[in-house]
Amino acid sequence: MLSTPFVAGSPNWIDLGTPDRDRANAFYRALFGWEFESAGEKFGGYGTYTLDGRKAGAVMQVEQATSAWGIYFQTADADATVKAVERAGGTLAYGPHDVGSLGRMTGFTDPAGARFATWEPKDHKGLDVINAPGSFCWAELHTTDVPAAAAFYRSVFGWEINSAPFQGGVYTMAAPAGAGEEANFAGFVRTEGAGEQAEPYWLPYFETDDVDVAVAKVRQLGGSVQMVPVDLDGVGRIARAADPSGAPFALIKDA
Incomplete structure (x- = not known):
């Protein structure tokens, strides 16, 4: 079972890329009870979903792209993970990017083409709620x-x-x-x-x-x-x- 605090390699964050953020917000609010909290313009409309005040995931508006959930896995060293992915036959898609003081994010595709990402936490440790209904x-x-x-x-x-x-x-x-x-x-x-x-x-x-x-x-x-x-x-x-x-x-x- 997934548990906290997150350890190296465990899923620690999820976010939704969608062409219609407002519709997604309404859907997940009604389904899971999530509330949307915008991170502000400097984060390009990226926002957090909360469940009873605890971070349950996030959402971002993406144009002309397939709507999908992204899963992030914890790393203590984003640069070392890039090398490990490439050595194992995967591909770097973006990053590592510093997200202010929150942490570092990096995107990849595995050898078969599945997209995944890593999060190196700093101030933002990841999901606050897991395994509970709606999370x-x-x-x-x-x-x-x-x-x-x-x-x-x-x-x-x-x-x-x-x-x-x-x-x-x-x-x-x-x-x-x-x-x-x-x-x-x-x-x-x-x-x-x-x-x-x-x-x-x-x-x-x-x-x-x-x-x-x-x-x-x-x-x-x-x-x-x-x-x-x-x-x-x-x-x-x-x-x-x-x-x-x-x-x-x-x-x-x-x-």
Whole structure:
């Protein structure tokens, strides 16, 4: 399970890139109870989502781009991570950029094309709320080659890779170095590379009190349901959805 304080390699921030920030704000406010707080003009309209006053993520307006959630992983040294990514076959997309006194952000693509980012925290430590209803709780990489992806991220972040039986196969998971399986915070899913999400991508999971109620709200609010709720033994009840601009995410009620 994801926990705080965040350690090297763990997901510590999420943000949404969307062509319609106002619509996204209304959608996530109604779905999760999030409130939007602008960071001001100097940050280009970037703003924070809060849940009961605690930072739950962020949002930014992006023009002529696919709407998607971005997941950031903690690093103590952004420059060293750039070298590790490139050495492992990934690509630098931007940065490292200093964000005032808050920290340093860097964007990458992994060898299969999935976008991810790192955050080197200074004043801004990352998410204030995780694992609670309406907040981020799990990251999942959808990719065409799970072993290759796991090897890449293990090389970059030192993740411990483990697996468990799952629906006739295995589910590969990751935990921080030295933390053990009880600290798993991410999983890997093999995709066929076809359909709307043909490119590999990172999918955020949000905890909810009732997956079925949340799915009904998604539809009412103009989003779409990509996978209807299902029960998974030992995991809980999950569903996959997308917001009105098409950004995919998952919902889960832990077992």
